[in-house]
Structures are given as structure tokens and as C-alpha cells.
Amino acid sequence: MTDPADQTLAVRGRVARPxxxxxxxxxxxxxxxxxxxVPTETVYGLGADAxxxxxxxxxxxxxxxxxxxxxxxxxxxxxxxxRFVVFDDxxxxxxxxxxxGPLSLVLRRxxxxxxxxxCSAGLETLAVRVPDHPVAQALLRTAGCPIxxxxxxxxxxxxxxxxxxxxxxxGDKVDLILDGGxxxxxxxxxxxxxxxxxxxxxxxxxxxxxxxxxxxxxxDVASAETPNASPGMLASHYAxxxxxxxxxxxxxxxxxxxxxxxxxxAGAAVTENLSRRGxxxxxxxxxxxxxxxxxxxxxxxxxxxxxxxxxxxxxxNDRLRRASAPRDPQEExxxxxxxxxxxxxxxxxxxxxxxPDAMAPHLLELRGRFQGQAPCVVRPASTAEVxxxxxxxxxxxTPVVPQGGNTGLVAGGxxxxxxxxxxxxxxxxxxxxxxxxxxxxxxVEAGCILHDVQQxxxxxxxxxxxxxxxEGSCQIGGNISTNAxxxxxxxxxxxxxxxxxxxxxxxxxxxWEGLRALRKDNTGYDLKQLFIGAEGTLGVITAAVLKLYPRxxxxxxxxxxxxxLDAAVALLGRIRAAVGDAVTSFELFPRLGxxxxxxxxxxxxxxxxxxxxxxxxxxxxxxxGSDLGEPLETALMAALxxxxxxxxxxxxxxxxxDAFWRLRENMVEAQKNxxxxxxxxxxxxxxxxxxxxxxxxxxxAALIPGIRPVPFGHLGDGNIHFNLTQPEGADKAAYxxxxxxxxxxxxxxxxxxxxxxxxxHGIGRMKVDExxxxxxxxxxx
Ligand code: TXA
Ligand code: MG
Numbered sequence: 001m002t003d004p005a006d007q008t009l010a011v012r013g014r015v016a017r018p019x020x021x022x023x024x025x026x027x028x029x030x031x032x033x034x035x036x037x038v039p040t041e042t043v044y045g046l047g048a049d050a051x052x053x054x055x056x057x058x059x060x061x062x063x064x065x066x067x068x069x070x071x072x073x074x075x076x077x078x079x080x081x082x083r084f085v086v087f088d089d090x091x092x093x094x095x096x097x098x099x100x101g102p103l104s105l106v107l108r109r110x111x112x113x114x115x116x117x118x119c120s121a122g123l124e125t126l127a128v129r130v131p132d133h134p135v136a137q138a139l140l141r142t143a144g145c146p147i148x149x150x151x152x153x154x155x156x157x158x159x160x161x162x163x164x165x166x167x168x169x170x171g172d173k174v175d176l177i178l179d180g181g182x183x184x185x186x187x188x189x190x191x192x193x194x195x196x197x198x199x200x201x202x203x204x205x206x207x208x209x210x211x212x213x214x215x216x217x218x219x220d221v222a223s224a225e226t227p228n229a230s231p232g233m234l235a236s237h238y239a240x241x242x243x244x245x246x247x248x249x250x251x252x253x254x255x256x257x258x259x260x261x262x263x264x265x266a267g268a269a270v271t272e273n274l275s276r277r278g279x280x281x282x283x284x285x286x287x288x289x290x291x292x293x294x295x296x297x298x299x300x301x302x303x304x305x306x307x308x309x310x311x312x313x314x315x316x317n318d319r320l321r322r323a324s325a326p327r328d329p330q331e332e333x334x335x336x337x338x339x340x341x342x343x344x345x346x347x348x349x350x351x352x353x354x355x356p357d358a359m360a361p362h363l364l365e366l367r368g369r370f371q372g373q374a375p376c377v378v379r380p381a382s383t384a385e386v387x388x389x390x391x392x393x394x395x396x397x398t399p400v401v402p403q404g405g406n407t408g409l410v411a412g413g414x415x416x417x418x419x420x421x422x423x424x425x426x427x428x429x430x431x432x433x434x435x436x437x438x439x440x441x442x443x444v445e446a447g448c449i450l451h452d453v454q455q456x457x458x459x460x461x462x463x464x465x466x467x468x469x470x471e472g473s474c475q476i477g478g479n480i481s482t483n484a485x486x487x488x489x490x491x492x493x494x495x496x497x498x499x500x501x502x503x504x505x506x507x508x509x510x511x512w513e514g515l516r517a518l519r520k521d522n523t524g525y526d527l528k529q530l531f532i533g534a535e536g537t538l539g540v541i542t543a544a545v546l547k548l549y550p551r552x553x554x555x556x557x558x559x560x561x562x563x564x565l566d567a568a569v570a571l572l573g574r575i576r577a578a579v580g581d582a583v584t585s586f587e588l589f590p591r592l593g594x595x596x597x598x599x600x601x602x603x604x605x606x607x608x609x610x611x612x613x614x615x616x617x618x619x620x621x622x623x624x625g626s627d628l629g630e631p632l633e634t635a636l637m638a639a640l641x642x643x644x645x646x647x648x649x650x651x652x653x654x655x656x657x658d659a660f661w662r663l664r665e666n667m668v669e670a671q672k673n674x675x676x677x678x679x680x681x682x683x684x685x686x687x688x689x690x691x692x693x694x695x696x697x698x699x700x701a702a703l704i705p706g707i708r709p710v711p712f713g714h715l716g717d718g719n720i721h722f723n724l725t726q727p728e729g730a731d732k733a734a735y736x737x738x739x740x741x742x743x744x745x746x747x748x749x750x751x752x753x754x755x756x757x758x759x760x761h762g763i764g765r766m767k768v769d770e771x772x773x774x775x776x777x778x779x780x781x
Pocket of ligand 2: 151159
């Protein structure tokens with residue numbers, strides 16, 4: 001004898017009357033990872049065992065649903081829900097009043113939640129609901145597992161309210177359809193997010209918002225601007241094939257009419273009246289079936305008469321608005337599904353990440369301030385693969401966000417929250433293609449880690465001079481795309497100055513072959529310069545030829561207190577006059593920075609005995625045979641005598657040099673212990689640094705009394721990290737809320753000095769508006 005479940009696997013899409021045999025079979029199918037369509041009071045759901053990753057993945061596959069769109073999980077009762085989500089008092093109150101029924105609650109997952117992460121689509125929340133339909137309830141009991149179920153229709157299309165609707169559109173993709181007749185409510189559940197402080201209505205539905213407000217008070221309504229609020233509420237959705245026209249007060253003979261109320265318009269080719277007596281509840285129940293019947297290929301469109309916004313009317317109008325929205329090709333999930341499979345065919349399993357856990361680190365900005373969404377993270381292994389992926393995305397109209405080590409401070413490598421763009425991560429392209437010591441060049445792929453490039457240069461007895469805090473994980477492609485700076489710009493220049501050639505995949509997928517290794521090349525425009533610092537907006541850098549330098553053979557460093565900022569600038573001039581280009585770094589510290597480091601960072605010492613307002617760290621490097629200690633000492637002694645430098649110490653060994661640099665590298669860490677810090681990455685001419693710091697410090701002190709400036713950084717090249725620690729004892733959140741206001745005051749002063757509001761971190765997503773505000777430099781006369 002064959003097991004009934006085996007038989008149904010062979011015949012897909014069979015419609016069964018719900019009786020004991022059918023429940024048993026449906027339960028067995030679900031437990032075995034199959035898909036069962038089940039009626040609920042709202043619409044038919046496409047159900048799978050919510051704890052089974054593969055079964056849940058099959059739902060996305062069958063519907064052609066984007067992976068970033070989370071699923072509602074159906075459970076028997078509130079007690080079961082509480083095993084999967086943090087079920088607080090507010091949830092209990094709502095459950096008591098509205099469950100079983102058409103309300104889905106979005107809540108935080110419990111720590112040991114066994115529901116597949118795919119249901120949450122990368123969010124920390126999960127939507128749960130207890131359906132009221134007897135067939136859904138019976139199935140939940142026989143299956144014994146929570147059931148993930150979106151509406152049982154292809155993504156973007158009209159939702160199903162009868163078993164036939166499911167059979168017509170998804171018949172070949174489901175194992176069994178339980179026929180429970182027409183759905184009594186007829187419109188999907190209301191989705192309410194109560195994971196945060198204020199409840200947010202994500203989707204109007206079967207429970208009117210008025211009823212919810214009566215029970216829990218004020219509710220925010222999610223809009224397109226609410227980030228992340230409702231990943232699945234695509235503008236175009238529930239759509240018939242015919243265009244839908246809203247608020248119709250007349251109808252043409254080649255149109256279908258969706259009527260409402262006693263006075264249906266006359267003259268339509270075909271009419272469906274949702275409710276002659278003007279009852280929104282009746283209208284909701286009929287809505288989707290009526291749309292299906294009106295969607296006839298020989299007509300030109302569907303005209304919909306106005307429907308009041310009250311009660312279920314809000315949900316009906318929401319569906320009609322989405323059904324009438326222009327159809328964005330991206331939102332037609334079949335094309336999304338196609339694109340992912342096409343990309344998968346190019347880059348293989350290793351190169352395509354869609355698992356939310358594995359994608360998570362690529363979607364989150366270093367400091368946690370930006371959390372993007374994407375259908376996938378693509379990790380190509382070659383330039384040809386990058387080119388093909390970019391070409392496919394260009395054809396599909398899908399945006400691409402190139403990403404390196406994801407160490408950026410302005411979120412340039414993080415996609416938007418709308419989940420439209422794919423992330424193109426270059427990390428697998430990490431080959432050093434060649435090194436030419438005689439030409440002093442190295443050719444590297446974009447995904448090479450900066451530190452690995454430094455090491456490869458060193459192995460060939462050369463120096464690659466770009467050096468910065470993130471060098472252990474940042475990648476060359478990102479360094480080039482942001483025109484990175486760092487601690488040796490004074491001597492060697494920034495990233496732009498290290499580049500002789502580039503290989504770039506252009507936005508249409510063509511490869512620009514600019515991988516030359518020439519120090520002289522005057523053949524027309526220098527196109528590579530366009531891609532440097534372009535932050536991926538003009539193309540994807542896949543490889544570069546970088547300059548190498550002789551390795552320094554001699555080194556000397558000193559830590560000096562300076563009388564004031566003018567003295568610091570004068571000291572730089574004097575030392576450069578003495579030793580020329582040997583000055584590699586000239587870094588500024590304020591006393592508060594030192595104090596915070598001593599208090600909060602282990603293993604830090606004050607290099608000098610007394611306290612002074614300002615300090616500099618000077619580092620000299622030079623070729624073989626040069627003695628740098630002596631000229632440094634001479635210059636410092638002279639400065640001491642002239643009163644520029646009250647005290648200084650020269651490192652006697654590498655350990656002391658390292659101790660100076662530890663202080664410098666911990667400046668940011670040190671500030672963390674003192675509360676909120678509002679940051680600026682500015683540059684002004686070196687000569688203007690003292691005046692800038694004085695003016696900007698006075699201006700922000702007037703704005704926020706007690707604010708504590710910690711300006712530090714690359715005085716030698718005019719790039720100051722003008723970071724502002726909150727007043728002692730102030731409220732951190734309230735302080736940080738003034739970020740933009742403070743930026744404006746500081747950046748206005750930067751602008752007066754013709755400075756830069758982004759010296760070495762880039763624009764990214766963070767400074768787009770700020771950049772626009774300050775970049776109007778055109779004049780017509
Ligand atoms: O009435 C209904 O809710 C039906 C029946 C079958 O239960 N289901 C349904 O599911 O309409 P679906 O997948 O078509 O719509 C669920 C909506 C989507 O817009 C989705 O983005 C949102 O709920 N959603 C699900 N989980 C969420 C979460 N954790 N956070 C925010 N939105 C979520
Ligand atoms: Mg749906």
C-alpha cells in the first residue's frame with residue numbers, strides 16, 4: 001500500500017475537501033517539507049513548516065517573492081506565539097481582544113526562537129498571527145508545527161480568496177490545496193508592529209485601525225519614508241493585468257467597472273458591484289474575486305468608484321492604490337528571481353549569498369548606524385564575473401553597491417533600506433597580480449587587504465606608504481574609491497597619488513582597460529582620475545597598479561608639547577626646513593585627548609611630566625646613512641629656546657615610538673568613554689588650522705556651553721578630526737540629536753576657509769546632503 005502523502009506528491013495542486021483524511025495528509029506533507037495552501041478568514045495562505053528552512057525557501061521560490069520580504073507565521077494560540085516572540089503585556093492585550101482573527105503582530109524574536117530566519121528576512125522581528133478559520137485551526141493542530149504562510153498568489157498579483165484562485169495561479173507549485181470555500185473577510189490581516197515603543201501600522205487589513213486605537217491608544221502609520229517599516233509593502237502589488245483607474249466618476253464602454261454603492265455608473269463593458277448597500281465589510285470580502293473577474297484581456301482597463309476610508313475601507317483603498325501603482329520592473333518578482341538565478345549562474349554558489357545571517361555583516365555599517373537591505377550579496381572571483389554581474393544588473397535596472405572591507409565611516413558601501421540594490425563585494429578578488437621592483441610598482445586586485453599589500457611590498461624590500469587605522473581589514477578598491485588618506489599623507493600624498501593604472505567595470509558591464517604602469521603618460525585625458533574618489537558611482541574598480549617606494553632605513557620620532565597651535569605650525573616649518581621630506585607624520589593632540597586616553601585606554605602613559613594644552617607627534621623617516629635623531633633634536637632644542645616648545649621627548653627605541661603611536665591610534669577609542677561625540681573630518685590649509693580650530697571651538701561653545709572639543713589628527717596635511725565630546729554629565733542621546741545642527745556651524749566655518757567637509761572619509765550616504773549644501777561653486781561671470 002502506498003502512503004497517501006506519496007500519491008499527492010506525484011499529483012501537485014490537487015484540491016481537497018477538508019475532512020479527516022485531508023487534514024492528516026496535509027499535516028504529513030507539511031512535516032515532510034511540502035507546501036499546502038490553506039484557507040484563512042482573510043485570504044488563502046501558501047503554508048509551510050515555519051521551522052524548516054528549506055520548506056520556507058520553497059515558499060519564496062513558488063511565489064517568486066523577494067527574499068527581503070518577511071513572512072507571517074501562523075500559530076494555534078497566543079501561548080504558542082509566546083514561544084517564538086517576546087510577548088509583552090501590550091501583545092497580550094491585543095491577542096486577548098483580536099485573536100483568533102485578522103491581526104498580525106510584529107514582535108522581537110525570542111533568543112531561542114526556532115522559526116526559520118528566512119521568515120524574518122534579516123530583521124530581528126517576526127510577524128505572528130492566530131487565524132480564525134476552522135480549516136486553518138484544524139491544520140495547525142494536525143500538523144503540530146507553526147505554519148509560515150503568505151498569501152497564496154504569485155508575488156505582486158491579486159490575492160486569492162477561493163481555492164480555484166490558488167489552483168489557477170500556483171497549482172503546479174503546491175502539493176495540496178485545502179478548499180474552505182470563499183474567505184469570509186476577504187482582505188489580508190492588519191499588520192501591526194509593536195516591537196518598538198509606539199505601535200506602527202504596517203498594513204491596513206481585516207481589523208480596522210480605529211478598533212486597535214481603542215484598545216492600545218495612538219498608532220503611527222508607516223509611510224514610504226519609515227525606514228524598514230514594511231519591507232513587503234511594495235508600491236505595486238495586488239495588481240490585475242489591466243491598468244486600474246481610481247476614483248472613477250465615469251466609465252467607458254471598453255472598461256470594466258468596480259462599483260460600490262447603490263448608484264453604479266452606467267455604460268461599462270462589465271460591472272462588479274462590491275456592495276450595493278455601501279457596506280465596506282461586504283466589499284472587502286468580494287474585492288479580490290471581483291478584480292479577477294474584471295481582469296479581461298479584451299478590455300482596456302478597470303475603473304474603480306470611490307470607497308469610503310472608514311473601517312475596512314482603509315484596507316480596500318490601500319489594496320486598490322497599490323493595484324493601480326505603476327509597475328516597477330524590480331518589483332515584479334519573477335524578474336527578481338530571474339536576476340538572482342542569472343547572477344548565480346555567473347558566480348556560482350560561493351559567489352552568491354542570500355542567507356540573511358551570512359548577508360548581515362555586509363548590510364550593517366561598522367558603527368551600527370546604517371542597516372541596509374539587499375536581495376543578495378554577490379562575491380565575484382574575477383573581473384569577467386564582475387563585468388557580467390554588472391551587465392545583468394544594468395539590464396534589469398537593478399542598482400549595484402560596490403563594497404570592499406566595509407570599514408568605511410560614511411556608509412558608502414551600505415545599500416539603502418528599500419532592498420532594491422544588490423551588494424557587490426570584491427573580497428574574493430584578492431590576488432596580487434604582480435610586483436615589478438625595477439619599475440617600483442605592484443599590481444593588485446581590488447579586494448586585496450591594505451595590510452597584505454604593505455607586506456607584499458616589504459617582502460620585495462619596498463614600501464607601500466598608505467597606512468591607516470583600518471589597514472588590517474580595509475581593501476584597496478575601497479581605499480581608491482574613497483581616495484583614502486591616513487598618517488603618511490604629508491610625505492607621500494593620499495591614495496590618488498599612488499595610482500598609475502586602473503581596471504574598471506563600467507556601469508553597462510564593459511571593462512575599461514587602464515591598467516598601465518607608466519610614470520609619464522600625456523596621451524589626452526587622464527580618465528583613471530575620475531574613478532578615484534568616486535565611491536563606486538562611476539564604475540567598479542577591479543584592479544590597480546600602485547607605486548612603491550624605497551623602504552625607510554632610518555627613523556626618528558618625538559613627542560612634543562607646543563605653546564599653542566601657531567607654535568605647532570611653526571615647528572612643522574622648522575623641522576621641514578632642517579630635514580626636508582623626511583617628515584612623514586605630524587600629528588596633533590589636545591590635552592583632553594591625552595587625558596581621556598590615560599583614563600580609558602589600558603597601557604597608555606603620558607610621555608611628558610607636565611600638562612600642556614597641545615602636543616604633536618613627529619615622525620621622520622629617511623634613506624640609509626641618514627641620521628635623523630640629531631637634526632630632530634637640534635630643531636626641538638631651538639624651538640625650546642624660542643619658547644615654541646615647552647617640553648619634548650625623543651623616542652630612544654622602538655618601544656617608545658610604539659607608545660607614542662598607541663596614544664594616537666587610541667584617540668577615537670578614548671573619546672568613547674566620555675559619552676557622545678559629534679565628528680567632523682575636515683581639511684583647511686595647514687596655515688589656517690590654528691585660526692580654524694579657534695573659531696570653530698568658540699562657535700560651538702556658544703551653541704552648546706560645556707561642549708568639549710577634541711580636535712586631533714593630521715596637522716601636517718591640514719586634516720583635522722574635529723570631534724566634539726558632549727558636556728560632562730549631559731544626556732548622550734539628546735546631545736547626539738544635535739549632530740546636524742553642530743555640523744552646520746562647524747562646516748560653515750570650514751567653508752569660510754575654503755576647506756573640505758570630507759578630507760579622507762568620503763561622502764558615502766552620510767554626507768550627501770552636506771556635500772550638496774557646500775558644493776555650489778559655479779559662477780557664470
Ligand atoms: O491575512 C494575511 O495576513 C495573509 C494570510 C495568509 O495570513 N497573509 C499575508 O501574507 O498576507 P503576505 O506575506 O502576503 O503579507 C505579509 C506582510 C508583508 O507585507 C510583509 O512584508 C509583512 O507582512 N511582514 C511580515 N513579517 C514582517 C516583519 N517581521 N516586519 C515587518 N513586516 C512584516
Ligand atoms: Mg500578499
